[in-house]
Amino acid sequence: MTTKEIFEKLKNEFNDDVISIFDDGMVSEPFITVSSKNLIDIMLFLRDEKGLMFDYLSCLSGVDYKENFTVIYNLFSIEIHHRLTVKVELPKDNPVIPSVELIWRSADWHERETYDMYGIIFEGHHNLIRILNPYDWEGYPLRKDYKAPEEYHGIKVPY
Amino acid sequence: MAERKEIEIDFGRVETERMRLNVGPQHPSTHGVLRLEVELEGEIVTDVIPHIGYLHRCFEKISENSTFVQVVPYIDRMDYITSMNNELPYVLGIEKLMGIKVSDRIESIRVIISELNRIASHQIAVATFGMDAGAFTPFLFLFRDREMILNVFEKLSGGRLLYNYIRVGGLLQDAYPSFKNDVLDIIRKVRETNVEIMNLLIDNKIFIERTINVGTLPADVAINFGCSGPMLRGSGVKYDLRKVEPYSIYDKFDFEVSVGDGKIGTVGDSYNRNIVRMYEMEESCKIIEQALKFMPDASEDVHATFPKKIAPKGEIYTKAENPKGELGFYIIADGKNKPYRVKGRSPSFVNLSVLPYISKGYMIADLIIILGSVDIVLGEIDR
Amino acid sequence: MGLLDRLDNPYDVGPGILLGTVEDLLNWGRAKSDWYMSFGLACCAIEFMAVNAAHFDFMRFGTIPRPSPRQSDFMIISGTVTLKMAERIKRLYEQMPDPKYVISMGSCSNSGGPYWQNGYHVLKGVDRIIPVDVYVPGCPPRPEAFLEGMVKLQSKISHQAMFRKRQDMSQEDLDAIHNRQVEIERQFQEFQKVQQELKH
Numbered sequence: 001m002t003t004k005e006i007f008e009k010l011k012n013e014f015n016d017d018v019i020s021i022f023d024d025g026m027v028s029e030p031f032i033t034v035s036s037k038n039l040i041d042i043m044l045f046l047r048d049e050k051g052l053m054f055d056y057l058s059c060l061s062g063v064d065y066k067e068n069f070t071v072i073y074n075l076f077s078i079e080i081h082h083r084l085t086v087k088v089e090l091p092k093d094n095p096v097i098p099s100v101e102l103i104w105r106s107a108d109w110h111e112r113e114t115y116d117m118y119g120i121i122f123e124g125h126h127n128l129i130r131i132l133n134p135y136d137w138e139g140y141p142l143r144k145d146y147k148a149p150e151e152y153h154g155i156k157v158p159y
Numbered sequence: 160m161a162e163r164k165e166i167e168i169d170f171g172r173v174e175t176e177r178m179r180l181n182v183g184p185q186h187p188s189t190h191g192v193l194r195l196e197v198e199l200e201g202e203i204v205t206d207v208i209p210h211i212g213y214l215h216r217c218f219e220k221i222s223e224n225s226t227f228v229q230v231v232p233y234i235d236r237m238d239y240i241t242s243m244n245n246e247l248p249y250v251l252g253i254e255k256l257m258g259i260k261v262s263d264r265i266e267s268i269r270v271i272i273s274e275l276n277r278i279a280s281h282q283i284a285v286a287t288f289g290m291d292a293g294a295f296t297p298f299l300f301l302f303r304d305r306e307m308i309l310n311v312f313e314k315l316s317g318g319r320l321l322y323n324y325i326r327v328g329g330l331l332q333d334a335y336p337s338f339k340n341d342v343l344d345i346i347r348k349v350r351e352t353n354v355e356i357m358n359l360l361i362d363n364k365i366f367i368e369r370t371i372n373v374g375t376l377p378a379d380v381a382i383n384f385g386c387s388g389p390m391l392r393g394s395g396v397k398y399d400l401r402k403v404e405p406y407s408i409y410d411k412f413d414f415e416v417s418v419g420d421g422k423i424g425t426v427g428d429s430y431n432r433n434i435v436r437m438y439e440m441e442e443s444c445k446i447i448e449q450a451l452k453f454m455p456d457a458s459e460d461v462h463a464t465f466p467k468k469i470a471p472k473g474e475i476y477t478k479a480e481n482p483k484g485e486l487g488f489y490i491i492a493d494g495k496n497k498p499y500r501v502k503g504r505s506p507s508f509v510n511l512s513v514l515p516y517i518s519k520g521y522m523i524a525d526l527i528i529i530l531g532s533v534d535i536v537l538g539e540i541d542r
Numbered sequence: 543m544g545l546l547d548r549l550d551n552p553y554d555v556g557p558g559i560l561l562g563t564v565e566d567l568l569n570w571g572r573a574k575s576d577w578y579m580s581f582g583l584a585c586c587a588i589e590f591m592a593v594n595a596a597h598f599d600f601m602r603f604g605t606i607p608r609p610s611p612r613q614s615d616f617m618i619i620s621g622t623v624t625l626k627m628a629e630r631i632k633r634l635y636e637q638m639p640d641p642k643y644v645i646s647m648g649s650c651s652n653s654g655g656p657y658w659q660n661g662y663h664v665l666k667g668v669d670r671i672i673p674v675d676v677y678v679p680g681c682p683p684r685p686e687a688f689l690e691g692m693v694k695l696q697s698k699i700s701h702q703a704m705f706r707k708r709q710d711m712s713q714e715d716l717d718a719i720h721n722r723q724v725e726i727e728r729q730f731q732e733f734q735k736v737q738q739e740l741k742h
């Protein structure tokens with residue numbers, strides 16, 4: 001199914017929660033933007049609905065745009081072999097989003113990583129702690145305004 | 160001679176205590192700097208908590224601060240055993256964004272070297288898996304053969320391990336004249352050794368006893384956990400990106416997607432995950448043979464399609480089948496010469512997250528076997 | 543000069559006899575059987591595995607991998623040291639018995655390598671936390687380069703002074719040694735006196 005058809009289907013089901021579709025028909029990946037309010041239901045629908053069957057979460061990434069944080073879900077269906085990109089935009093001052101860990105368990109570590117790098121809180125995650133950086137690390141390294149620390153446990157960090 | 164006597168010992172009720180054990184981060188069989196916090200009940204593993212990040216080298220931050228071309232060497236260093244395969248999805252993604260088409264010769268060289276690298280990676284995987292099970296000789300045999308592949312890569316690119324060979328819009332340099340013969344030599348040798356390894360290791364009674372029915376991963380769980388590569392195929396799911404979403408020129412070749420068949424053991428156990436790698440080496444040999452036939456003979460200028468300026472615009476999720484599984488990059492380019500964001504979706508990262516699930520209830524010695532069968536590379540997990 | 547080097551220029555004492563110092567003998571033994579701690583960090587560790595395997599045969603240097611720091615003579619830092627790992631490496635180094643040596647393999651552990659600029663989580667050179675004896679440059683170093691580093695380490699070990707030489711000592715030290723000898727002599731005589739008395 002193309003992204004356009006999926007968008008139509010979602011729009012019928014969830015009206016306002018599905019915000020927009022980007023598809024310029026060029027090389028760039030088409031994606032659907034949804035709101036974070038009803039995310040769990042939308043994702044469950046995407047996973048379980050006949051004809052969609054997105055049973056495989058390929059990738060989950062966070063992005064720090066100027067205006068907002070964005071979480072990107074790359075879905076794939078092993079059964080039907082089609083793909084979809086879903087984006088959720090979050091405000092910068094309070095980046096909270098429901099966790100999809102219980103829908104796709106591969107989201108577990110991806111969400112921890114996104115939390116580690118951007119400080120995005122995944123509500124409902126069973127163990128939201130840092131994963132790559134040390135547990136007592138300060139700051140969120142992939143934010144655009146991040147400054148590397150001068151010292152860590154008495155070791156000089158910059159070259 | 161003293162007579163043998165039956166001794167009866169009454170053990171009574173053996174009390175065991177829960178114990179937490181740290182394996183790593185410098186343990187020789189964690190294949191790198193991985194720390195496993197293991198909870199034991201006697202000798203039974205009741206819980207495993209992997210702690211990663213001991214090799215976190217800030218790939219994503221660095222890539223935001225370097226140009227599109229400069230990112231490639233860092234991608235090499237992600238999964239340092241399979242550098243050629245790593246470069247491929249990234250370069251293909253950028254080429255797709257910029258609408259570059261490369262010639263058949265370049266494409267076939269790319270396919271050949273990435274299949275060669277797949278063989279090299281599987282050789283390491285089988286060798287270290289054998290070592291985990293206590294067999295040292297296959298390690299020496301397989302590393303001897305891997306040296307041949309490295310020699311070809313060295314002739315092509317100048318590096319033994321990290322190549323920076325596949326460039327956006329072409330290659331570093333064209334294949335040298337005796338390339339075909341060298342590759343054919345390698346295939347012959349790999350096939351010979353694989354027969355040997357089959358006899359020596361895979362069909363060995365001790366090895367079979369050690370690995371069958373250990374760490375069984377059912378197919379639906381594997382999909383839900385997002386596993387890929389031999390890990391998923393070992394569970395019997397026919398999912399291979401080279402077939403499902405053919406990239407480069409893989410759609411021109413005829414090969415099988417090998418899956419764990421459960422002839423020995425159950426589908427999805429450590430033995431089946433390992434045997435998939437053996438089958439895949441053979442399939443790679445087949446692909447290489449076809450690609451060698453497909454490759455145009457006349458040497459050409461592999462720099463001809465190099466773009467003058469690399470400043471694409473757009474977003475793309477580009478993926479390819481690595482020896483370890485699906486390697487994907489989410490690239491956001493905003494028209495500047497540096498990427499706005501590169502997210503690496505590394506197969507080992509996702510495959511490792513299933514370890515707590517599959518190792519519960521087994522013995523502590525089996526934990527090492529299970530970890531070996533997952534075939535992780537820490538550089539890729541931590542990036 | 544190592545012990546075997548003397549064979550080229552032996553003292554004229556007859557066949558089969560070698561004259562040297564105790565120090566030479568001990569160092570010769572130490573240099574030719576170094577046990578290393580087997581652990582790998584990153585890409586360089588793969589090259590190190592290649593060094594270990596059949597083609598380059600690291601064991602001909604008399605090196606044997608030991609999984610425990612307590613039994614090893616030297617440590618190979620093969621790869622990128624991150625801040626999370628740095629404290630562990632320091633602890634491992636401290637757990638090794640003296641005398642101990644460190645080979646830093648690859649640009650990363652020499653100086654941070656490709657990650658020197660934006661690597662907020664990478665230690666820029668392992669010599670910030672532990673002393674390093676031999677640096678092997680390269681990213682990754684070729685196996686031959688690593689073997690050269692090993693030869694360098696062996697020659698360093700075989701030239702090390704274990705005992706202090708008399709001519710290098712200050713007058714105070716010599717006096718101290720003299721006083722100590724006098725003291726031991728006095729104690730011994732007292733001890734003998736007591737023994738004599740006990741006999742009677």
Ligand code: SF4
Pocket residue numbers: 236584585586620621622647648649650651655656680681682683
């Ligand atoms: S020096 Fe190069 S090869 Fe060695 S660990 Fe660092 S990046 Fe990897």
